[in-house]
Amino acid sequence: xxxxxILEVNGLKKYFPIDKGMxxxxxxxxxAVDGVDLRLQEGxxxxxxxxxxxxxxxxxxxxxxxxxPTAGEILFRGDNILHKSGSEMRKIRREMQIIFQDPxxxxxxRMTVGxxxxxxxxxxxxxxxxxxIQRVVQLLEDVGLSGEDFNKYPHEFSGGQRQxxxxxxxxxxxxxxxxxxxxxxxxxxxxxxxxxxLLQELKERYRLTYLFISHDLSVVEYLCxxxxxxYLGKVMEEADRADLYKTxxxxxxxxxxxxxxxPDPSVKRKRIPLTGEIPTASNPPxxxxxxxxxxxxxxPCDKVLPPLFAQxxxxxxxxxxxx
Amino acid sequence: xxxxxxxxxIVGRRFRRNxxxxxxxxxxxxxxxxxxxxxxxxxxxxxVIDVNNILSAPxxxxxxxxxxxxxxxxxxxxxxxxISMLVGFVAVGIATFIGILxxxxxGYYGGRIDAVIMRFVDIMLCFPTFFLILxxxxxxxxxxxxxxxxxxxxxxxxxxxxxxxxxxxxxxxxYVQAARAFGSSDLRIIFRHLLPNAMAPVLVSATFGIxxxxxxxxxxxxxxxxxxxPTPSWGNILGSGYKYIDFAHWLSVFxxxxxLITALGYNLLGEGLRDALDPRLEGSQ
Numbered sequence: 001x002x003x004x005x006i007l008e009v010n011g012l013k014k015y016f017p018i019d020k021g022m023x024x025x026x027x028x029x030x031x032a033v034d035g036v037d038l039r040l041q042e043g044x045x046x047x048x049x050x051x052x053x054x055x056x057x058x059x060x061x062x063x064x065x066x067x068x069p070t071a072g073e074i075l076f077r078g079d080n081i082l083h084k085s086g087s088e089m090r091k092i093r094r095e096m097q098i099i100f101q102d103p104x105x106x107x108x109x110r111m112t113v114g115x116x117x118x119x120x121x122x123x124x125x126x127x128x129x130x131x132x133i134q135r136v137v138q139l140l141e142d143v144g145l146s147g148e149d150f151n152k153y154p155h156e157f158s159g160g161q162r163q164x165x166x167x168x169x170x171x172x173x174x175x176x177x178x179x180x181x182x183x184x185x186x187x188x189x190x191x192x193x194x195x196x197x198l199l200q201e202l203k204e205r206y207r208l209t210y211l212f213i214s215h216d217l218s219v220v221e222y223l224c225x226x227x228x229x230x231y232l233g234k235v236m237e238e239a240d241r242a243d244l245y246k247t248x249x250x251x252x253x254x255x256x257x258x259x260x261x262x263p264d265p266s267v268k269r270k271r272i273p274l275t276g277e278i279p280t281a282s283n284p285p286x287x288x289x290x291x292x293x294x295x296x297x298x299x300p301c302d303k304v305l306p307p308l309f310a311q312x313x314x315x316x317x318x319x320x321x322x323x
Numbered sequence: 324x325x326x327x328x329x330x331x332x333i334v335g336r337r338f339r340r341n342x343x344x345x346x347x348x349x350x351x352x353x354x355x356x357x358x359x360x361x362x363x364x365x366x367x368x369x370x371v372i373d374v375n376n377i378l379s380a381p382x383x384x385x386x387x388x389x390x391x392x393x394x395x396x397x398x399x400x401x402x403x404x405x406i407s408m409l410v411g412f413v414a415v416g417i418a419t420f421i422g423i424l425x426x427x428x429x430g431y432y433g434g435r436i437d438a439v440i441m442r443f444v445d446i447m448l449c450f451p452t453f454f455l456i457l458x459x460x461x462x463x464x465x466x467x468x469x470x471x472x473x474x475x476x477x478x479x480x481x482x483x484x485x486x487x488x489x490x491x492x493x494x495x496x497x498y499v500q501a502a503r504a505f506g507s508s509d510l511r512i513i514f515r516h517l518l519p520n521a522m523a524p525v526l527v528s529a530t531f532g533i534x535x536x537x538x539x540x541x542x543x544x545x546x547x548x549x550x551x552x553p554t555p556s557w558g559n560i561l562g563s564g565y566k567y568i569d570f571a572h573w574l575s576v577f578x579x580x581x582x583l584i585t586a587l588g589y590n591l592l593g594e595g596l597r598d599a600l601d602p603r604l605e606g607s608q
Contacts, residue, residue: 066500090506098504106497109330110519116498119515120505155330166501173505 005078006177006209007063009038012072014058018282030282032058033069034233038211040177045203045210047224047241049217049256051278055233056213057101060179063211064098065089076177094124097170101182103162107154113140113165114150120172139168142205144198160191164198171202179211184219196222217260221245229253232281232289235308239315249317251296288320296321337599344595350588358405365398369555378571388573390564399555400577406556407585410471410540411533417475418536419529422482427513429483430490441487444480452477456539457548465548474536481528489521523600530593534586541582557581 013036015029033055040046048056061067063074065081073080081092100106107116114136121132137147143164154162163183170178180199184192200223203210214220220227220241227244229237229252237250248254255272262269276293279285285292291301301320308316309323338344357364367385373393381388387396429440456473463469493499494517502512543549544558552559557578564574 061500064504066503093504093506096504098501100497100501102497106501108498108502108516108520111515119502119507123506123511153330169501169505 003041003043005039006042006076007038007040007211008073008075008078009036009059009063010073010075012036012038012059012062012074013070014055014062014067015070028282030280031233031284032281033062035072036230036233036235038228040209040211042176042209043203043207044225045212045223047220047227048211048213048230049215049220049227050230052215053278053281054230055281056215056230057181059230060098060181060211060213063179064093064096066098090124094173095175096177096179097173097175099163099166099170099178099180099183102186103159103166104154104186106166107162109154112151112153113145113157113168116154116165117169117172120169124173135172136168139172140165142171142202143168144194158191159187160195163187163191163195167195167198167202171206174206176207177209177211179213181213182215183212185214185216192219199223217256229256232279232284234289235316235318236290237315237317237319238308239311239317240313243313243315249311249315249322250290250319251294251321252290255295288318290319334599338595341595341598343591344599347588347591347593347595350584351592354404354408354585354588357401358408361401361405365395365401367395367398369394369398369402370553371395378567378574380571381573387577388571390560390574391567391571396560396573396577399560400557400581403555403557403560403578403581406467406550406554407537407540407582410467410474411537411589413471414474414478414536414540415529415532417472418478418532419482419525420479421476422479423486423518423525425479426483426486427490427518430487431494431509431513431517433491437487440483444483447477447480450477453539453542456543457546460543460548465543465551467550467554470540470543470549474539478532478536481532482525485524485528486521489524490517493517493520527593527597527600530589530596534589534593537589538582538586541578 012033013031014033015031018028018030036055036059038046038048038059048059050056058067062069069082074082076092076095081089084092107113111119114133117136117139118132121127121135127135133150136150140147140149145161145164145168149157154165157165183199184195187195196219199210202208210223212220212224224241226240227238228235229250231252237244237248237253239249244253245257248257255274258269258272272295274293279289279292285302287300287302287304288294288297288306291297294301298320304320306318306320306323308318310316311322371394373389376385376389376393378391379385379389385395385397387400390396390399425440425444429437455477456470459473460469463473499512499516502516507515540549540556541558541561544556545562547559547562549558550556552563561575561578561582564571564578568575
C-alpha cells in the first residue's frame with residue numbers, strides 16, 4: 001500500500017520575545033522551537049515526546065496556526081499553509097483538529113456539550129438544525145457518551161467524559177489530521193486506557209492521522225508508529241516505534257526510557273539518572289544542548305552542536321557518538 | 324459534586340442566603356412597581372396646581388403634603404420614580420455598551436489597538452466627571468435625553484477596563500483556541516465564547532453604576548440642569564423645595580429619603596451579586 005504524506009514540517013522555528021518593559025526593545029528571545037522537521041504519513045501516528053518546556057505543544061499549535069511561527073514551512077498535503085488567507089485557512093482547518101490537554105479548560109462553561117460540538121458544524125457545514133442535532137448525537141455516541149448528554153453542561157461531567165466531548169468536537173468536521181496535545185495527561189490513570197483505546201478505535205474507523213504530543217513514553221509506545229524526541233526546541237532522535245524502544249540511540253532517549261516504570265517487580269533494570277536541571281530555552285547551553293546533563297559526554301560536546309545523523313533503519317539521531 | 328445544579332442555580336442560592344442582598348432587590352422591585360403603576364397609584368395629577376392648598380403639611384388628603392404650587396408631593400414622587408429608573412437604566416446601558424465595545428476590542432486584539440484604547444480611557448478618567456457633565460449640559464440643552472446620554476458617555480471607562488481584563492485572561496483559555504481551530508470568526512469568539520464568561524463583573528459594576536447615575540441625575544436636577552420642570556424628578560422636587568425647609572420640611576425630606584433608599588437598594592443588590600457571582604466562594608456555605 002502506498003502511503004502519502006499528509007503533513008510536512010520543515011525548519012519550523014518559534015521564538016518568543018522576552019519583553020523587558022515598555023520602552024526597551026526586546027533583545028532576548030526564547031527559542032521554544034528551533035528548527036524542527038516532521039513528516040506525517042496518512043493513517044499513521046507520530047508521537048512527539050520530551051520533557052515539559054521542550055516546545056512540543058508549540059509545534060502542535062504552530063501546525064494549526066494557533067500560534068504564528070517565526071520561520072519554516074508547514075505543508076499540508078503538499079501545500080504551504082503559512083501564507084493562506086483567513087478564508088482559505090478556515091477550509092484547511094476543517095481537515096486538522098486539535099484535542100487539548102486540560103478537559104476542564106477546553107470546554108466553554110456556559111455552553112452545553114451539545115452546543116459545543118454543534119458549533120463547528122454550524123460554522124463549517126450547510127446542515128440545518130435537525131440534521132446537526134442528529135449528527136451531534138451520533139458523535140456523542142461514537143465517543144462513548146449518550147445522546148441524552150446533549151443538554152448537559154461541562155461541569156456535570158468527569159474529566160474523562162469531558163475529554164470525550166473534546167474528541168467529539170474535534171471529529172465533528174471530519175478531519176483527517178488530529179493533533180492530540182497531551183490528551184490523557186490530565187486524566188486519572190484508570191481513565192487513561194479507556195480514552196487511549198477510544199482514540200485508537202476512532203483512528204481506524206475514520207482513517208485519522210494523529211500527531212500525538214506527550215511526555216509519557218509508555219502512552220506513546222502504545223499508540224504511535226513513529227516517535228520524535230525533542231529537547232529544548234530541537235529534535236534529538238526520530239525512529240520507528242519498535243526500533244526506538246528496543247535500541248534507543250541518543251543518551252537522552254535512553255535516560256527517558258530508563259525512567260519509564262515497568263509493571264513487573266522481577267525485572268531488574270539499570271536506571272540512568274539525569275543530573276542537573278533542564279536548561280532554560282532562553283539561555284541554551286553552547287554545543288550540544290544536552291551536554292550539561294549527558295552521562296556520556298566527551299571532548300567536543302560542549303562546543304559542537306551536532307546535526308541529525310542518519311542511521312540504519314530510517315532513523316536519525318543528534319549525537320556525536322553516531323558521527 | 325452537585326451535578327444537576329446549573330451555575331445560575333448556585334448563584335441564585337447563594338444570593339438568596341444573603342439577607343441584605345435580598346432586601347436590596349425588594350427595594351428595587353418595589354420602586355419598579357411604583358414607576359410602572361404610577362398612574363394607578365397616584366391619587367392626584369402631579370401637574371395640577373391647587374392655589375388653595377399651597378405648602379400644606381402631610382395629611383390624609385396629601386400624604387406627603389403639597390408644594391409651593393399646591394401640587395401633591397406624593398404623586399410627584401411616584402412619577403419621579405419613573406425618571407430615576409429610566410435615567411439609571413438608560414445611562415448605565417449606554418455606558419455598559421460603550422465599555423464592552425472598547426474593552427472587548429482592546430482585550431481581544433491587544434497590542435497597539437489595546438495601547439491606544441487604554442490610553443484614551445486614562446485620558447477620560449482624568450476629567451472630573453461631574454464637572455465635565457456640567458460643562459456639556461451647559462452647552463447642550465438640559466433635559467432628560469441629554470443627561471442620560473452625557474452620564475452614559477462619561478461613565479464607560481470602568482466597564483472597559485473590566486471587560487479588557489477579563490478578555491485578556493479568557494482568550495488564552497483552551498476552549499477559545501478550540502473555537503479558533505475549527506474556524507470561528509473573531510466576532511463569534513468574542514460574542515459566543517468570551518463575552519458570556521466576562522459578564523459577571525460587568526453586571527456587578529452596572530448595578531453600582533445605576534446607583535451612581537441616579538445620584539448624578541438628582542444632583543443635576545437639583546441644580547436645575549437636569550430634568551426640567553414641570554416634569555417631576557426627585558432632584559428637582561428637592562431643588563425647588565429646599566428653599567422652604569424651615570417651614571415645609573416635607574419638600575426636602577421625602578425626595579432626599581427616596582434618593583437615599585434607591586441608591587442604597589442598588590448598592591446592596593450590587594454587593595450581593597458580587598458575592599454570589601464570585602467563583603472563589605464556590606461551594607462555600
